[in-house]
Amino acid sequence: MHDIRAIRENPDAFDRDLERRGLAPLSAELIALDDARKGATAAAQANQERRNALAKEIGGAKKAKDEARAAELMAEVARLKEEGPALEAAQNEAGKVLDERLAAIPNRPKPDVPEGADEHGNVEYRRHEAGRERLTAGRQHFEIGEAMRLMDFEAAAKISGSRFVVLKGQLARMERALGQFMMDLHTSEHGYTEVAPPVLVRDEAMFGTAQLPKFRDDQFAAGDDFWLIPTAEVPLTNLVRESILAEDELPLRFTALTPCFRAEAGAAGRDTRGMLRQHQFNKVELVSITAPEKSAEEHERMLACAEAVLKKLDLTYRVMTLCTGDMGFASQKTYDIEVWVPGQETYREISSCSVCGDFQARRMNARYRPSGQKGVQFLHTLNGSGVAVGRALIAVMENYQNPDGSVTVPSCLQPYMGGLTRIEGPAN
Template identity: 85%
Template sequence: MHDIRAIRDNPAAFDLDLQRRGLAPLSGELLALDDARKAAVSAAQANQERRNALAKEIGAAKKAKDEARAREFMEEVARLKAEAPELETQQGEAAKILDARLAAIPNRPNPDVPEGADEHGNVEYRRFEPTHPWLEKGRQHFEIGEASGLMDFEAAARLSGSRFVVLKGQLARLERALGQFMLDLHTSEHGYTEVAPPILVRDEAMFGTAQLPKFRDDQFAAGDGYWLIPTAEVPLTNLVREAILAEDELPLRFTALTPCFRAEAGAAGRDTRGMLRQHQFNKVELVSITAPEKSAEEHERMLACAEAVLKALELPFRVMTLCTGDMGFASQKTYDIEVWMPGQETYREISSCSVCGDFQARRMNARFRPKEGKGVQFVHTLNGSGVAVGRALIAVMENYQNPDGSVTIPSALQPYMGGLTRIEAPAAKDAAKDPAKDAAKEGTKS
């Protein structure tokens, strides 16, 4: 949500920022709407002030026993009272129109965000390559998973339709291990507080983080005013809605592992095979609430926390600074972490870390009281994936695949897998336990 006062103070700067986003100038339209709101407020105030003044006049007229004049004043009061509800309605409607227009405009990009129309304008920030040799090409995750019998898209389609998957056996355990490993890392080493939030939220929470109203078609409505969360960013960030925090409480850092639900309305025909783009997926989310002067520093810190997951798993990745045409609606600046996928022979996004400034805080009315100075200020909010569990599973499967169809488990995950060092197809494990082979071995021993 934008501050109309800031727009009025410097409309040219606002329009320039929108131009960097590929939008036409809007300050003139917004200021006209604000003028209409101010006029409606003034009319309502003038009505009330005149009634207050008339009340004194009526008292004076009655004291002077001037009944005719008192009656004249009372008639005017009655007329003003009759007009008041319409003036209040006009005031409310004018404010609602302005707020709705402001809510539909994306955040202003930071000055250091590169300009560009789409993902081709993104700029590489840094990259990480593990010390051990890593695959440049290989089979895709769904080929490995289906061949092992542990990844079943057909069963999922019978249950729920396209863009779902059923994981079984050790692949299901590996996905669980990834989420638990990430939570342990962020809580024990990075200072985040684990939260188990609701995954059903109301309109107000979705509006607060800017999923509504603009991205309504991308969400799953659950009925009765509830929505399935597209990311734990929604409940975690809204933990501070309608709150006034003390500056000493900041920063707040939250993390959660939740299922996430997205309609993928704009992804028709994209990534239809495999697990890359699902309606339901698990993700570890990171959210920070900070004072304004600390948000840029916190953004770099959050990025480093997300990177630490992939470094521990020894997965090759690169970090991209998103350009103005590719960054999200609520973001001032975004880093995307892209992990190497040998099956596709390309990098794919696995984490997106964004600083939103006070954009979401204004929508949530989330504020803090500075230690020095008077009044309150809006907090700054940040969010990032720490990381997407399903995509981490894909990256592990493709980067740690073996020629025999098995998948080596990264050492960081082995304690979460009961010491298991590799995932093999059930057929291969059954062959290893073949009774005929065991009998032959016994005969050889005798």
């Protein structure tokens, strides 16, 4: 959510930021809506103030035994009372129109975000080469998994439809091991607090992190006023909604391993084979809540925490700074980590780490009280994948595949798999 006061103070800067996002100028429209809201508020307040003044005048007229004057004033009060509900409704409607318009506008990009229309404008930030020899080609994960008879898309389709998978045996165990490994890493080495959040959330929570209203079609509704979470970012960030924190409580760092649910409404025909784009998947989420002056530093820290997962798995990856046309609606700046997948002979996204500034905090009314200062300020929020478990499974399967069809278990996962060093199909 944007601050209308900041827009009024520097409308040209606001419009320039929207232009970088590929949007037309909106400051004049928003200021006009704010003027209408202010006008409606002033009219409602004037009505109430006049009624308060008349009450005093009526008392004076009655004290002076001027019944005619008192009757005249009481008639005016009755008229004002009759007008009151309409004025209050106009005030509420004007505020609602402004808030809905502001809520539909994406966050303003930071000055150092590269400009571009789509993913082709993204800029490489850094890359990491695995210590082990990198495969340059190989079978794709679904070919490996189906040959092992441990990955079953046909059974999943009979149960749930397309974009689902059934994992079996040691492949299911490896997927579980990956999630446990990531959670242990982030809690024991990176200082995140583990959270087991609800996976059903209300409208207000989805609005707070900006999934609603713009991305309603990408979500799975679950009855009246409930949604299945598309990411644990939603419940984790909303832990501070409608709160005022002390500065010495910051930063807050949360992590959770949850199932995630996405309708993928805008992904028709994309990645239809395999596990890359599923309606249901597991993901380890990282969320940070910070003071404004610390959010840029926290962004780099979060990125390094997500990278540490891939380094310990000894996978090759690169970090991309997303351009203005490719980053998310709520983001000020986003880093994508893309892992090398030899089956596709390309890099694929496995994590996004975003700093949102006070954009989400305003929607949630999440604030803090700076030490030694009067008043409160909005918090800054950050979120990132630490990382997507299904995609990590894909990366491990394709990078650790062997000519005989087996998959070597990375050393960091072996303790989570009872010492198992290799996954083979049932026939072996």
